[in-house]
Amino acid sequence: MMNTPGIGSTLAIALIHYPVYDKNRQLVATAITNLDLHDIARSSRTFGLDRYYVVTPIKPQQELAERIAHHWREGWGAEYNPKRKSALEIMTVSDNLDDALSDMTQRLGRPPKIVVTGAKGHPGSIRCEAFRELIKDGAGPFLLLFGTGWGMTEEIFARADHVLEPIRGPGEYNHLSVRSAAAIILDRLCGER
């Protein structure tokens, strides 16, 4: 089953496990979470994205992500649940952000712009609607970054071409899981309207 090319075809997503902050704002590499791989792959596939990069420099963590993906792509899981296979086929494990950017440049023939998401407000950030128009107008390709732990480092924000406004409900509480935040933002950018 192939997706028809939508506006997501020049958009990819990256889940950043390093460099991120921990609770005490120390620089850390966070651990792979099984359901981050599945949920974000399924959301990316549903909204027609080009690729989903899982970014970690830790070798045993890379091996873990590859082992999970292998189970569903080629192992017993592929036959048990072909839809899971189809989702995890768009996942690539990368050492670092630059490797993900290079891979995307090679795939699409042009270097992507970096778009950063986060739960905190940021000066000069843009709304999802405005970013949706940029994608539609062919201003991409774009690599959309989501942080783990307590958020991506300032160095990553400094490299961003755009920062997306945080998702808000009616109140002050906005502590979504990264799986939920990614789903909502992909829907706002690529969902049927």
Place this chain on the structure above:
Amino acid sequence: MMNTPGIGSTLAIALIHYPVYDKNRQLVATAITNLDLHDIARSSRTFGLDRYYVVTPIKPQQELAERIAHHWREGWGAEYNPKRKSALEIMTVSDNLDDALSDMTQRLGRPPKIVVTGAKGHPGSIRCEAFRELIKDGAGPFLLLFGTGWGMTEEIFARADHVLEPIRGPGEYNHLSVRSAAAIILDRLCGER
């Protein structure tokens, strides 16, 4: 930290572990998934919902859900992560759909209408935008049901006052996790516009 009352204050969500179908359309009770509790509680809290019901008739599964909630509400987790505490405080474990409906009736003084979600199309289903208007216009309260496994049974659909249209991307693939689907639908219904 309190949410200001938004349109979500007459809306609650229920995650149905029974009665649902398995892969071969057999009636089953599915297992509790730790991250379903966390993610859907955090999304519900972010979008100002009144309550999140986890529906399972299996006693050891109810105990598991309560044990996880207790850890974050009152145990070691409450101090470690107060935002998780605040999210899981809106979670209630219920034996069955009728218990969840009764609890909501008692809390809000009026019986809620049942709104069902699913990945398949259904005749007479309504769009999220239309349902958002119904909520705004005070047509509620509403209990919004999400299925696990391979979806809720026909009996549940037959009881629905409304069925929501499935979430669609640009192609045919729409196999989101229940965590992602719930996040997207709550954003469409209660998110800042």
